[in-house]
Amino acid sequence: MADGAAPFWRMKGVSKRYGGVRALDKVDFECAPGRIHAILGENGAGKSTLIKIIAGVVQPDEGQLEFLGQPASFKSPAEATKAGIVCVFQELSLMPDLTVADNICITDPPRKFGLIDYGAQSRRAEELLRRAGCTDVHPDELVKNLPLSRRQMVEIAKALGRKPKMLILDEATSALTATDVAKVYQTLKMLRQEGLSILYISHRMHEIAELADDCSVFRNGRHIETFPKGSKSDDQVVELMIGREYKHVFPPKPAPSARPCVLQIDKLSWNDRLHDISLSVNRGEIVGLGGLDGQGQRELLLALFGVLRGCNGTVAIDGKPQRIASPRHAKSADVGMALIPEDRKTEGLMLPMSVRDNISMAAISQLSKVLVVDRAAENARIAEMVQKLGIKIGSIDDPVATLSGGNQQKVVIGKWLMTDARIVLLNDPTRGIDVGTKQELYQLLRSLADAGTTILFYTTDYDELVGCCDRVAIMYDGRILRELAGAEINEHNIVASSLNLPVERNLQPGGAAA
Amino acid sequence: MRSLKLWAAANNAYFLGVGLCLLAFAVYFGLPPIGALLSAMMDGLNALFPADLPLFTYSPLPFTPNVLNTAAPKAVLLALVAMAQTLPVLTRGLDLSVGAIFVMTNCIASVVISGTPVDLAIGVLIVLFCGTLAGLLNGLVVVFGRLQPIIVTLATGAIYLGIALGIRPIPGGGVDKELSSFMTGLLWGQVPMVLVLLLFVVLFIWIPFRRSVIGRGCYATGSAEGAAFLSGVEIANSKLAAYALSGLFCAIAGLVQTFYTQSGEASPPSAGFYTLNSIAAVVIGGTSLFGGFGSAIGSIFGAFSLRTIVDWLFVFELPPLWQPLFNGIILLLAVCLGAARVFRVRNRLELFT
Numbered sequence: 001m002a003d004g005a006a007p008f009w010r011m012k013g014v015s016k017r018y019g020g021v022r023a024l025d026k027v028d029f030e031c032a033p034g035r036i037h038a039i040l041g042e043n044g045a046g047k048s049t050l051i052k053i054i055a056g057v058v059q060p061d062e063g064q065l066e067f068l069g070q071p072a073s074f075k076s077p078a079e080a081t082k083a084g085i086v087c088v089f090q091e092l093s094l095m096p097d098l099t100v101a102d103n104i105c106i107t108d109p110p111r112k113f114g115l116i117d118y119g120a121q122s123r124r125a126e127e128l129l130r131r132a133g134c135t136d137v138h139p140d141e142l143v144k145n146l147p148l149s150r151r152q153m154v155e156i157a158k159a160l161g162r163k164p165k166m167l168i169l170d171e172a173t174s175a176l177t178a179t180d181v182a183k184v185y186q187t188l189k190m191l192r193q194e195g196l197s198i199l200y201i202s203h204r205m206h207e208i209a210e211l212a213d214d215c216s217v218f219r220n221g222r223h224i225e226t227f228p229k230g231s232k233s234d235d236q237v238v239e240l241m242i243g244r245e246y247k248h249v250f251p252p253k254p255a256p257s258a259r260p261c262v263l264q265i266d267k268l269s270w271n272d273r274l275h276d277i278s279l280s281v282n283r284g285e286i287v288g289l290g291g292l293d294g295q296g297q298r299e300l301l302l303a304l305f306g307v308l309r310g311c312n313g314t315v316a317i318d319g320k321p322q323r324i325a326s327p328r329h330a331k332s333a334d335v336g337m338a339l340i341p342e343d344r345k346t347e348g349l350m351l352p353m354s355v356r357d358n359i360s361m362a363a364i365s366q367l368s369k370v371l372v373v374d375r376a377a378e379n380a381r382i383a384e385m386v387q388k389l390g391i392k393i394g395s396i397d398d399p400v401a402t403l404s405g406g407n408q409q410k411v412v413i414g415k416w417l418m419t420d421a422r423i424v425l426l427n428d429p430t431r432g433i434d435v436g437t438k439q440e441l442y443q444l445l446r447s448l449a450d451a452g453t454t455i456l457f458y459t460t461d462y463d464e465l466v467g468c469c470d471r472v473a474i475m476y477d478g479r480i481l482r483e484l485a486g487a488e489i490n491e492h493n494i495v496a497s498s499l500n501l502p503v504e505r506n507l508q509p510g511g512a513a514a
Numbered sequence: 515m516r517s518l519k520l521w522a523a524a525n526n527a528y529f530l531g532v533g534l535c536l537l538a539f540a541v542y543f544g545l546p547p548i549g550a551l552l553s554a555m556m557d558g559l560n561a562l563f564p565a566d567l568p569l570f571t572y573s574p575l576p577f578t579p580n581v582l583n584t585a586a587p588k589a590v591l592l593a594l595v596a597m598a599q600t601l602p603v604l605t606r607g608l609d610l611s612v613g614a615i616f617v618m619t620n621c622i623a624s625v626v627i628s629g630t631p632v633d634l635a636i637g638v639l640i641v642l643f644c645g646t647l648a649g650l651l652n653g654l655v656v657v658f659g660r661l662q663p664i665i666v667t668l669a670t671g672a673i674y675l676g677i678a679l680g681i682r683p684i685p686g687g688g689v690d691k692e693l694s695s696f697m698t699g700l701l702w703g704q705v706p707m708v709l710v711l712l713l714f715v716v717l718f719i720w721i722p723f724r725r726s727v728i729g730r731g732c733y734a735t736g737s738a739e740g741a742a743f744l745s746g747v748e749i750a751n752s753k754l755a756a757y758a759l760s761g762l763f764c765a766i767a768g769l770v771q772t773f774y775t776q777s778g779e780a781s782p783p784s785a786g787f788y789t790l791n792s793i794a795a796v797v798i799g800g801t802s803l804f805g806g807f808g809s810a811i812g813s814i815f816g817a818f819s820l821r822t823i824v825d826w827l828f829v830f831e832l833p834p835l836w837q838p839l840f841n842g843i844i845l846l847l848a849v850c851l852g853a854a855r856v857f858r859v860r861n862r863l864e865l866f867t
Contacts, residue, residue: 057744076743076746077743077744077745077746078746078747078748081746087744089744092741093740093741093744093745094738094741095733095734095737095738095741095742095745095806096737096738096806097733097736097737097802097805097806097807098730098733098734098737098806102730102733102734103745106730106734106742106745106746106747107727107745107746107747108727109727109730111727114726115722115725115726116725116726116727116730118725138516138517138520140517140520140521141520142523145523158745270860271860299861302861302863307861307862307863308860308861308862309859309860309861309862310860326862347863
C-alpha cells in the first residue's frame with residue numbers, strides 16, 4: 001500500500017476535448033487504496049471520459065497523471081493493465097466467438113512449451129469465476145451463447161485475473177440480477193480489504209449507499225465535489241448533479257387540452273431490452289423520452305419504426321392496430337411515421353450524394369409519375385423545405401457532406417417532413433449541432449406540433465426535456481418508470497427519476513397517462 | 515458430459531465440412547453403402563428410360579494408393595491455399611492474393627531448386643521466405659495503411675502476378691528430379707507424400723500457431739476488434755502474423771505445384787481459380803466470413819470436398835464441359851452457407867454493419 005505522502009492515484013488539471021465539446025475541463029481527482037470511490041453525474045458529465053483516460057483508452061489533451069507517486073501516461077489499455085489499472089467497461093470487452101476461459105486469460109494465459117495450456121487455463125478461469133461469485137458458467141462455453149448478465153460476471157472475473165491494484169467498474173452491474181449483485185458486492189468488499197482502490201460508476205443510488213466510501217460528483221466535465229458517503233442526502237446529491245450553465249430559449253408550451261390519441265403503444269417488449277412499454281401520444285403533443293443513456297430509448301424508437309424483429313405487444317395508430325413490418329411500411333400513408341435517426345452520417349444521410357437527392361429520398365415515390373421523378377414538383381418541394389427550415393446551402397446539387405453539422409441535420413429533418421409524416425420520432429437530434437440550430441429546431445418542433453403532428457422526442461439533454469416537452473416518460477432498464485407532466489417536468493424530477501429515486505410529489509409509479 | 519456437449523456446440527460449424535467430405539469420397543470411390551445405393555439408382559433410372567446405350571452410368575474409382583496419388587495433389591494444393599485464406603478471414607479480412615502468391619512461388623521455385631543437396635535446401639528456404647514476405651507485405655499495408663484487405667490484396671495480387679511473369683515470361687524452368695519424384699511419390703508405397711506433407715504442416719505449423727497467444731489474438735481481433743483492443747490484445751502483430759503465415763502456406767503450395775509440374779508457369783487463370791476456390795473451401799470448412807470463428811483444418815475438409823465433388827462429373831461420366839457450370843453452382847451454394855447468420859439478427863440495422 002502507498003505511504004501516506006504520495007497519493008495512490010492523482011490527476012491534476014486534466015482536460016479532454018472532442019471536436020468542439022469539452023468532455024473534461026481541468027479536472028483534479030484523487031483516490032486512495034482500500035476504498036471504494038463512487039463517481040456520479042448525469043449524461044455527458046464526463047464520467048466515461050474520466051475513466052477512459054485513467055484506463056489508457058484515450059489520452060488527455062493536458063494535465064498530469066500520477067500513479068503510486070510516479071508520473072503515468074498510458075498509451076493503450078494494455079499499458080494501463082500492465083501498471084495494475086484494470087477496467088470493466090460498460091460496453092463489454094469480451095470476444096463473443098471465444099470461450100469464457102479464452103476471454104478471461106486472453107493476454108496472459110498459462111503456457112506449456114510456449115503454447116497455451118488449455119487445461120490450466122480452464123482451471124484458472126474456474127477459480128476466477130468462483131472468486132467473482134459466478135459458479136454457473138462453464139469455462140468452455142462460448143461467450144456468445146451466454147446471456148448478458150453472465151457476460152458481465154465473466155467480465156468481472158476477467159478483470160480480477162489481471163491482478164489489479166486499481167479496479168474501475170463502469171456500470172458493471174447494470175444487467176445483473178439481485179443475487180449476482182449481492183455476490184459482486186461481497187467480492188468488491190473483499191478486494192477493498194485487500195487494499196485495492198475501486199472506482200465505481202453506477203446510476204443506482206442504493207448501490208452507492210451500500211458500497212461506496214467516497215463519492216465524487218461530476219457535472220459538465222468538471223469535478224464538482226468529493227465527499228464521504230453519508231455526509232449528504234440523496235436530494236443534496238441530485239442538486240449537485242444538476243444545474244447546467246447554459247439555458248436555451250424555448251418556445252412557450254400550449255395549455256394542456258383534450259386531444260385524440262394518435263400513437264398508442266401497449267405492452268411492447270423486445271428481447272431483453274424492452275419490457276412492457278405502454279405509452280400513448282396524442283395529436284399535437286410533444287412527448288419526451290428521458291432517463292440515462294442506454295435504458296432502451298433507442299430500441300423503443302427503432303421498434304416503432306419497424307427495424308426490430310420479434311417485438312411483442314401492440315402498436316395502434318389512430319386507434320387501428322398496426323403491425324409495422326419495415327421502415328418502408330412505417331412511412332407509408334396508413335402509418336405516416338418518420339424517424340430522425342441517431343447518427344445522421346450513417347443512418348440519416350448519403351454523404352457523397354447531393355442535397356437534392358438526400359432531401360427527396362424518402363418522398364421520392366410521392367414525387368414520381370410513372371417511374372419518372374417530376375423535376376418541377378421536386379424542385380418546388382425542396383425549395384419549400386430549404387426555406388422553411390432555413391437550410392444554408394450554395395446549391396441544392398452540392399454534396400451533403402460539404403454542409404455543417406447543423407445544416408446536415410436540417411436536411412435529414414427536411415427529408416422526413418417532405419413525406420408529410422403525422423408521427424415524428426426523433427432520436428437525440430441535437431447531438432453535436434450548434435446552439436443556434438438547436439433553437440431553430442425547438443421552434444420547428446413546436447410549430448409542427450401546433451399544426452397537428454405527433455412527436456416522440458428522445459434526447460440526452462435534460463434541459464430539452466424540460467423546455468420542449470408536454471409530457472416526459474422516463475425509462476429505466478427497458479421500462480417506462482414514470483411519466484411527468486406539466487409543472488412536474490423539472491430537472492430535479494428528471495434526474496431523480498433517471499436514478500430511480502422518488503420525486504418531489506405524489507406520482508403514481510408505472511406511468512399511466514396523465 | 516457437459517464438456518462434450520459444449521465441445522460439440524463449439525464445433526458444430528465443422529460438421530458440415532467433414533460430412534460433405536466423407537460423402538464426396540464415398541461417391542468418388544463407391545464406398546459402401548453409398549456406392550451400392552448409387553449403382554442401384556442408376557440401374558433403376560436406366561430401366562425407366564431405356565436406350566441403346568445406358569444413359570446413366572456410375573463408375574467409381576477403386577480405392578488404391580495409386581488412384582489416391584493421382585487425386586491427392588489437386589486436393590492438397592487447394593487445401594494449402596485454403597489454409598492460407600483461412601488466416602486473413604479469421605481476422606475479418608479476405609485475401610485475394612493467395613492465388614497470385616501461389617503462382618509466384620511456383621515460378622520462383624522453378625528457378626532456384628537445383629544443384630547439390632545444400633543448394634536444394636537453400637532453394638526451398640528462398641521460396642518459403644518469398645511467400646512469407648509477400649504475405650507480410652499484405653499485412654503491413656492492411657495494418658498500417660488501415661485499408662480494406664480486399665482492395666489491398668487485389669492490388670498486391672496483381673503485383674505478385676507481375677513478378678511471376680517477370681520470372682517466367684513463358685512456362686518453363688525445372689526442379690531437381692530426385693527431390694521431385696520423392697515428393698510426388700508414395701511413402702512406404704502406400705501413402706501419397708503430399709498427404710504426409712499436409713499432415714506435417716497441420717501438426718507443426720497450424721496447431722502450434724492456433725495454440726499461441728498471437729494466434730488466439732487473430733481470433734480475438736476477428737471476433738470483436740474493439741473488445742480485443744480494450745482487452746490489451748496485440749491487434750497489429752496478430753494481423754501481421756496472420757498474413758505472413760498465409761503467405762507461407764501459399765509458398766508451400768507453390769513448392770508442391772513445382773514438384774508435380776516440374777516447371778513454373780505464371781498463369782493468371784490458375785491464380786484466379788485458386789483464390790476463388792479457396793474462399794469457397796473456407797466457407798464450406800465452417801470458418802465465418804465475419805471473422806473470429808473457424809479453423810484451417812476445417813478448410814482442408816472444405817477443399818477436399820470441393821475438389822472431389824467437382825470430380826463427380828467423371829464418376830458419372832458427364833461431359834467435362836459442364837465442369838465450370840457445376841463448379842460455379844457448388845461455389846454459390848457454398849457461399850450461401852455463410853449468410854445463415856442473417857436469420858438470427860433481431861435488429862435489422864445490424865444487417866448493414
